[in-house]
Amino acid sequence: MFDELSIVSPKRNKRLQTGWEGFFPYYAGFPELFANEILKSAGLAEGAKILDPWNGSGTTTYAADRLGFSSVGLDLNPVMVIVARARLLAPSEADHLRPLAATILSQARAAQGTLDPEDRLLAWLAPETARFVRAIEKNIRRSLVGSLTKSADGIHLDRISGTAATLYVALFGMCRRLVAPYRSSNPTWLRCPKPQEQKVAVSMASIASWFAANVRGMTRALVALQETADGGESFSKSCTSILRANTTSVSLDPESVDFVLTSPPYCTRIDYTAATRVELAVLAPLLATDAKSLGQQMIGSTQVPGHTIAVSEEWGETCGKFLEALRSHHSKASSGYYYRTHLDYFDKMSCSLARVSKALKPGGSAVLVVQDSYYKNLHNDLPVMMAEMAANHGLTLGRRDDFHLRSMSDVHPGRKTYDRPKGANESVLCFSKH
Incomplete structure (x- = not known):
């Protein structure tokens, strides 16, 4: 068969x-x-x-x-x-990604707020860098994550909109670029800096530019998919x-x-959560678990x-x-x-x-x-x-x-x-x- x-x-x-x-x-x-x-x-x-x-x-x-x-x-x-x-995400949604990203970046620049001293992004990022990254995440959450996802009985990521998920992925990509110095030859491992190592410090302008570039790239890729769909393939x-x-x-x-x-999962003692440590740090306000607890369940x-x-x-x-x-x-x-x-x-x-x-x-x-x-x-x-x-x-x-x-x-x-x-x-x- x-x-x-x-x-x-x-x-x-x-x-x-x-x-x-x-x-x-x-x-x-x-x-x-x-x-x-x-x-x-x-x-x-x-x-x-x-x-x-x-x-x-x-x-x-x-x-x-x-x-x-x-x-x-x-x-x-x-x-x-x-x-x-x-x-x-449906290709028909491509048109509003860039305007949304521009609004989120504008809001993040205008009101960064204070950074929780226990914020998990501080494991890799200098305080000012972490503060702006968190401001972007916070504005994605405020603008696009509603009561269906954040309900009274907890967080339901299975209900998050495709648009919100896509902007989070753009943010993930930017954060992976930030923490690149702490990636090893093993693609499943992201380490934390040693005490004597300096944490990543990058300007707001660079962070905004990288995030916006990811959104532009995703928009172009979705438009290309739409052209494919117009040729006979649907979504x-x-x-x-x-x-x-x-x-x-x-x-x-x-x-x-x-x-x-x-x-x-392969039987090679791979910690699959270690590859997504920075993404888990980004999502921390939406999670009820940490990387260690998650890893134990894997x-x-x-x-x-x-x-x-x-x-x-x-x-x-x-x-x-x-x-x-x-x-x-x-x-x-x-x-x-x-x-x-x-x-x-x-x-x-x-x-x-x-x-x-x-x-x-x-x-x-x-x-x-x-x-x-x-x-x-x-x-x-x-x-x-x-x-x-x-x-x-x-x-x-x-x-x-x-x-x-x-x-x-x-x-x-x-x-x-x-x-x-x-x-x-x-x-x-x-x-x-x-």
Whole structure:
């Protein structure tokens, strides 16, 4: 049933991230081309519903929207909820972005107000710089975030308007430029300055110029999309929901989804919140959690869980053997810290797959992009583990396509200590539910 699927490389290519896609350069996930080819060739009926439980920057929901399918995108990181909602902004809304941005900048210059001494932007920015950035954010919030988002029972980022989300993304881009000195070669890591380092100090004029330039660029990209739509492709033809949710506990309607397209978090101890620390700082007035608390909830958390987790047979034979080899490995902390973080990963992933499987209709399909890795010299064959785990939750593997690529772990100095292959395999796993 998967023979007709058109599967191209799921590896993101920065050279292809141009136009509207270029404003959402967040780590992990797959490119628009991959999502488009999969969904167009899947033989889905009109009205089909697509689910991406780890939606990230919204590639799946955006591609589904352009192709006329309803979709649901979930993500635990509030930054990604904002980004994915911005990505869905209709091209017809392009005309009012620049006037709105000009008004917001004018208001920010006129009344910056005082800066909370605990403002999280101060982790990287000098006080005057942080004060003006916060003034811009505050005016976006005052002008465009209303009672539907800020309701009496808390903040609902899933209700924020596409326009507000887009201006937040423009602000995110400007802040990422400000904190560039604190980014490492690892694209998932933004560090805080050391005590002896000076924090970033930039003039109001430069900040305003960078923010305005981002808005102009987004406007041009949306206009280009509108021209594409005028050529025969339409937008927002179906219902798309972007929700902040934890896949281990989310309540999804049983047998409500026709197709799943997603890339689960890799088992490489990546702190996905670290890549969005400055964005989380920008959003702090709208959030009830901080980066540390959020990171603890993430699949693949680098923070050791405080509760005891037992190995489950539902995780599969390969996973069990890997965990036993990891626990008995001679290297420091293998039987303690690293063993517990891996237990946390597989426990959360199994819970998530169970919920995704229950949401999938009988006869529905799920396509997962999964990458293998190494712990020291131990092969963490996540594609095989994921296939076994999925089988224990009612999903049958029908096709697997592998793509070899370079891995960030190859540049780690400790890699030379162990004899293991270079690079990693990114596997596209195609499952069906019977």
